[in-house]
Amino acid sequence: MVKCSLVIRCYNEEQHIDRLLSGIMQQTLIDREIIIVDSGSTDATVSIASRYPVKIVSIRPEDFSFGRALNLGCRAASGDIIVIASAHVYPLYKDWLENLLYPFQRPEVALVYGRQRGNEITKYSEHQVFAKWFPETPDPSQMHPFCNNANAAIRRQVWEKLPYDETLTGLEDLDWAKRAQRLGYQIAYQPEAEIVHVHDEPFSQIYNRYRREAIALKHILPQEHFHLWDFIRLFLGNTISDYYHAWCDRLLWENLTEIFQFRLMQFWGTYQGVPPTW
Structure with a gap:
């Protein structure tokens, strides 16, 4: 299994970051590194993350965009595969990373994204959204560019050709997948790589x-x-x-x-x- 780097974007995630990092440390895939991209957290996020073997890079809040933070993390990473995870997710199983990386055995695969589900605080409609967007059936050669960077992995050599668009206000993942498909690469959906995505947002x-x-x-x-x-x-x-x-x-x-x-x-x-x- 190739070495992977995890890139985690953070801003005031003290309620969630410990659970994610603890879940990463329990993974069966041990050839990994963890990159934290912090965009000016004012809570205990950085101090909690520092308890783990992570590399922390910072981006000023005024310079933040989703794509810019990802590019910063990817440049700091050394793995052949770059796993991207939201700071407010956590894996359900110890083979999450192995399942997420499995489709990269096919050289034409540039991006893999995994299943997401809610937990006990997730709003009912958000549960319905997760069920629709992240079904149980895998799709090893997805024709459309939908994906989600809360639980995804990309091939580093493709990112070097296609850095993330730093001007977008969101959907930098969909944009990247669309451009990768234009170059002939494939997108894979891997429901066995499942995480819980904690959304506790006001309306x-x-x-x-x-x-x-x-x-x-x-x-x-x-x-x-x-x-x-x-x-x-x-x-x-x-x-x-x-x-x-x-x-x-x-x-x-x-x-x-x-x-x-x-x-x-x-x-x-x-x-x-x-x-x-x-």
């Missing part, structure tokens, strides 16, 4: 997340539009679907308002991030 942050991702998507795919009708259709359709599944799970009444608010912020943020087309 204002959910709105901001989907808005900035919509802004980025418009730069990556200029032909994409999100009409007012798309907002209405997707908001109503997903809200009704969530209500139905919550009813079947006997969880409707305790999630009634939360489902409405989540889907409203998700699709209103998306609509606000794309120039309106009437």
Whole structure:
């Protein structure tokens, strides 16, 4: 198995970083290094991370972008494969890294991403999003560029040709995958490489997340539009679907308002991030 470097972007992650690093230390794959890219944390993130065998590099908050932080971490890494993980995820199993790296045995694979799921504090609609985006069925030669850098790995030699776009407000992973596919490389989805992704955001942050991702998507795919009708259709359709599944799970009444608010912020943020087309 080739050596891998883990690149973890951090900002005020004292509640989560210990669990992730502890999970990494228990992995069956031991030929690894850990790079922490901290963007000005003011809590105990750096001191907690320093208890582990990590290399810490810093980026000033005013210089931060998702792509710039990743490029900084990748330049500091020495592994043939670079694993990218959000600071607020943690692995469920000790073979997470081995499963994530397995598809790289095929030289045409440039990127592998793994399954994500929520935990007990995850909002009901976010559980539905994870289930839709990260199914149980693997896809070793994915045709579309969707991926997610909360749980992914890339081939270093491809990154050297294709550094991350530092100007994007999000979706730097999708942009990178799209450009890699243009060069003939393949994307693989590996559900056996599973992590828990802890999202405990207020609704204002959910709105901001989907808005900035919509802004980025418009730069990556200029032909994409999100009409007012798309907002209405997707908001109503997903809200009704969530209500139905919550009813079947006997969880409707305790999630009634939360489902409405989540889907409203998700699709209103998306609509606000794309120039309106009437």
